[in-house]
Amino acid sequence: MLTTKMNPRVFWGASGIAGGLLLLALVAPATSDLLFGRAQAWVIDTFGWFYVASVAGFLLFVTVLAIGPTGRLKLGPDDADPDFPYVSWLAMLFAAGMGIGLMYFAVAEPVQHYIAPPEAAPGTVEAAREAMVITYTHWGVHAWAIYAVVGLSLAYFSHRKGLPLTMRSGLYPLLGKRINGPLGDAVDIFAICGTLFGIATSLGFGVAQMTSGLNYVFGLPNTVVVQVILIAVVMSAATLSVLSGVERGVRRLSELNLILAVCLMLFVLIAGPTLFLLQAYVQNFGLYLDHFFMRTFTLYAYEPRAWMADWTLFYWAWWIAWSPFVGMFIARISRGRTVREFIIGVLLVPSGFTFLWMTVFGNTAMNLDLGLAAGAISDAVQADLSTALFRFLEYLPAPALTSTLAIALVAVFFVTSADSGSLVIDTLASGGAEDTPRWQRLYWCGLQALAAALLLLAGGLAALQAATLVAALPFAIIMLLLCFGLSRQMNADLKGEAVEVEGAPLRERLKRMLAPASRADIAREMERHGAPALAEVRDALAAEGLENCEVQTDDNGVWLRVEHANGRDFLYRLGVRARPRPALTALDTPEGRRPLEWRMSAVTGDGARPRDVTGFTRAQIVADVLEHLQRWRLAA
Structure with a gap:
């Protein structure tokens, strides 16, 4: 008989919602594709403004927390020391910023904006500037503000208040013990569904890029069937990781993957136009700051265009869907940090590295496209975004070697994302339990693979994007409630500093029990x-x-x-x-x-x-x- 530590209402509720959508994709792929497309159009038309306003609000919220008196509060008791040295903590935040998305979009996004910008004339110097500003906006502090809201809420209520590591805990100041009921279950269910489809989207990007690379290097057919087979193969490796329980090995594999990714970036930096890239990095950052507020609130309300849904709104929804996954990771490693340390580190460290990554790949690609490639990279991007990286590497030394390295990087990102994602989802579905049976993690690992495969069959990456954008909507509302609950609890903790019992602060004695x-x-x-x-x-x-x-x-x-x-x-x-x-x-x-x-x-x-x-x-x-x-x- 299988042992279990699940919360049945959350476990089966999330499984039922995900299973219903996937069954529709399997039984009627054309209908599901149409359904997802219409749902996306409705969300964009009705709630596009809400996504933009919410992300701006999240960034403002965490900035105020860092600057204000709440910044000195600790994620744990006031005398708690950080679990990790500062450099190690920053290195792990740095690692959290890496993933399949950076591999997929490093070349494709800047070049796509360069050849089809929303405002500038295509293929011009102004288009190149606008391309990097937009890329920085999509991958910068706005994304990490979303992660910071969820991570800070999880860390504060878990490490300082002793509550389980689940989304519902962040609503305790608002709902009290009612979070044990249907409302708390709904919060965790929405978090699971958002995470499930967000990870499925990343896996879809990853497998599309892997098949393109295998087609380029080894001539393997680039078809949906091959993509589904590849999902099965790579997810089998993730399953072995789950069953083996050798998390130290997975951690070392992730660290090796990060080192290889940095090596690939340094290779492009040195083999490409190095001086130009260093100059572009500085200038891109200045342009990003100059256009910061305009890009934060741009909606093209006066001249609607599909570009907004395909890029900015999709990114905001993708980050929101991923926020329970990344938020839980950064919450676990941040015990003992102050709120100010947490927010500054989470916002700036991964963003700074991502800006460098996008500059090295994006500006090099545009530079080559104008010269040696003579437009071939732009043509590859227009034909298929997943092939952009490999066509780009073709114009640098040792293309076969670097392309093989890129395929390996995506594959390991694929495995570690699936394994870690199954752990996070299982923690949410088990009321915060950390030592759940292996079969439960295996179950969620398989469901992620099934979601990615069926949605690819239903409509390719367009269906995955639509599912992510729709799934993120309810969780965006939950995140706003997390902000309100976190602010309320922090202010209460600040006011409680003056209350003393027998010469010792009352709040200190309570924290000894509750944290x-x-x-x-x-x-x-x-x-x-x-x-x-x-x-x-x-x-x-x-x-x-x-x-x-x-x-x-x-x-x-x-x-x-x-x-x-x-x-x-x-x-x-x-x-x-x-x-x-x-x-x-x-x-x-x-x-x-x-x-x-x-x-x-x-x-x-x-x-x-x-x-x-x-x-x-x-x-x-x-x-x-x-x-x-x-x-x-x-x-x-």
Whole structure:
């Protein structure tokens, strides 16, 4: 019998909605293509303004949080240290900015805007400038503001308030315990559906680019059937990753992929017009700042055009659909950071790298197209966006090698996105549980593959784009509510700073209960208080003539041993233990689905049960050791 930790209403509710749409795509692909197209047109005509206004609002919201007094609040207790060093944290944010999209659009988007700009004359210098401004806008701080809203809400309510790592937790200030009911279920269901179709869209882009590359390098037919077969093959690799559980291997693979991606970018930078690219990087950034507000609010209301739906509105919907996935990742790695550190890092670090990436590939492509390629890259973009990168590499040294590297990069991005995406979706569908059965992750991994394959059969990438744009609409509304709930909770926390009980801030005492320590916190506590306390006892015993005592550290903690002639040695061990968070953390979830909290425990060699000594000072630990040492002396 399969074990489960799912939230049945969310798990089967999201499965039912996704399954219904996919069944329609399978049974009636022409009808589903028409349905998705009409739904997209309706969303654009009716809610295009809402997407634009919402994204502008998200950027303004996180900027105000960073600048204002809320910026000093921590994502965790006020005395919590960051789980990762600053450079490592920035490197992981840097990694989060990489993905299939950058590989697919690095050449295709700038060139597409260059040959078919919304305003400038095609193929002109002004069109090239406009192309890079638009590309920067689509991939810059607007996108990361969307991720920051979701990531900040998840991090704040999970790390500081002790709530499960689910979307509904961010609405607790507004709904209270009603988030346990249908409203909370609906929030998580919309988050799952948005994430599912957002990842399916990325997988669709990835497989289209892989088949184009395989066709270019090895002559493999570039057909929908081959794309579906390729989805099955690559998703099988993702499935093996899920079943094996070797997440360290996947992490190393992702890091290797990032290194290879940077190497590919540096190769293009050096092999291409290096000086021009460095100059263009600076000038593109200046143009981006100059057009920032105009591009933020552009809707072409006076002269409607399909360009808006195909590009800007699609991007805003895509980022919103991806926000639970990326938001949960950056929330998990950001415990102990201040709100100001979080927002500045999330907005600026990935955006800065993405600007460099797009400049290197985009400006080099336009430069080659005007010269050596004589318009061939533009022709390739117009014929098929997925072939643009490989036709571009054709005009640089070692095209077969670099094209093969690009195919490998997309494939590994494909695998890691599917594996990580299944984990995020499963966490949402399981009430925040992090140690779910493998079959549940396998289920969501398979559903992602099925969604990408069936939507490609239904209408290619156009159907995927339409599904993403429609699925993101309800979650955009949820994100606005997350902003309101986060602002309300942060302001309440700021006002509570002055409330004291017995000389200690009330909010500090509550946070000790509601925001339990992480494993890294306990490790630091053991290093600062536990190990020095045991060393102090050892030194005091040695001073009294008891030389047969030692303090040692191993993988399980730190321990003090005092030898006795009769063989009954005294042993006092400090270790790290995990347990489900208590239900008083506002969501009364079953024990098996609650997130874990970490505690420091003390165990003696007399068979007594482990004792929780989390938060003990050095003096308190010394006193506890001496108490048990006294009992040992009497018994011996």
